Each structure stands twice: as structure tokens, then as C-alpha cells.
Amino acid sequence: MTKADLVDKVTALGDLTRRDGEIIVDTLFEAVIGALKSGDKIEIRGFGSFRTRQRNARTGRNPKTGAKVEVPAKRVPFFKPSKELRDSVNPSGIKRAAATAKTVDPHHPPAM
Numbered sequence: 001m002t003k004a005d006l007v008d009k010v011t012a013l014g015d016l017t018r019r020d021g022e023i024i025v026d027t028l029f030e031a032v033i034g035a036l037k038s039g040d041k042i043e044i045r046g047f048g049s050f051r052t053r054q055r056n057a058r059t060g061r062n063p064k065t066g067a068k069v070e071v072p073a074k075r076v077p078f079f080k081p082s083k084e085l086r087d088s089v090n091p092s093g094i095k096r097a098a099a100t101a102k103t104v105d106p107h108h109p110p111a112m
Contacts, residue, residue, distance in 0.1 A: 036077055048081040 003025065011021035035042050036052055043049040057073040081089075 044082075046082055046084045048079055048085055050077060050079050052076065053078045 007018065007021040007025050010016065010024050011018055016024075032042055032050055036050060039052065041049060041051040052075040055074050055076055058071050060069045060071045061067070062069050
């Protein structure tokens with residue numbers, strides 16, 4: 001789904017113009033970005049939480065030349081989905097069927 005698709009969904013929910021839908025979506029994204037920039041955590045019940053994580057400085061490698069490159073420390077955005085979101089993406093029937101299905105290793109078939 002693209003940002004334009006999201007604007008279309010918001011616009012379709014009520015008697016809103018496309019411009020109103022764009023303002024709503026942009027405001028939401030700006031609020032999330034602003035909170036993360038200031039180091040705040042955002043928690044949306046039933047959806048998940050956004051926060052930043054600190055990555056330490058490290059020595060990386062340029063894949064093209066193989067030369068060592070110093071990568072500075074940085075903060076990166078991180079999203080943790082809520083249990084409700086995880087459960088809606090992975091219905092319980094799928095988990096149960098996978099757990100009860102017998103898997104046969106093709107390299108080591110069961111003894112007869």
C-alpha cells in the first residue's frame with residue numbers, strides 16, 4: 001500500500017476531500033516522525049509501538065572493494081507490533097495446523 005492508497009482509504013471513510021485526506025495522513029506521519037526525533041515512544045493500542053534504538057559504532061566492510069569502513073553510532077527507528085496485530089496477521093488456525101503437521105526430513109525418512 002502506498003501513501004496515495006492510504007489517503008484514498010481515509011478520504012473514503014467520510015465526506016472528505018482528497019486534500020483533507022492528505023492533511024490527515026501527513027499530520028499523522030509528521031507526529032510520529034517528530035516524536036521519534038525527540039526521543040519519545042509512540043504507542044498505539046491494538047497496532048503497536050514506535051521507538052528508536054541506539055546502534056553502536058562499528059567497523060564495516062565495503063562489499064565492492066573489501067576495504068574497512070568505520071560506521072558511526074546512530075539511532076534507528078524500530079516498530080514493535082502489538083499482540084492483536086500479530087494475531088490478525090497470523091491466524092491461530094495456521095499456527096495450529098503447522099504445529100500438528102508431521103514433517104518428514106527428506107534426507108532421513110522414518111524407519112519402516
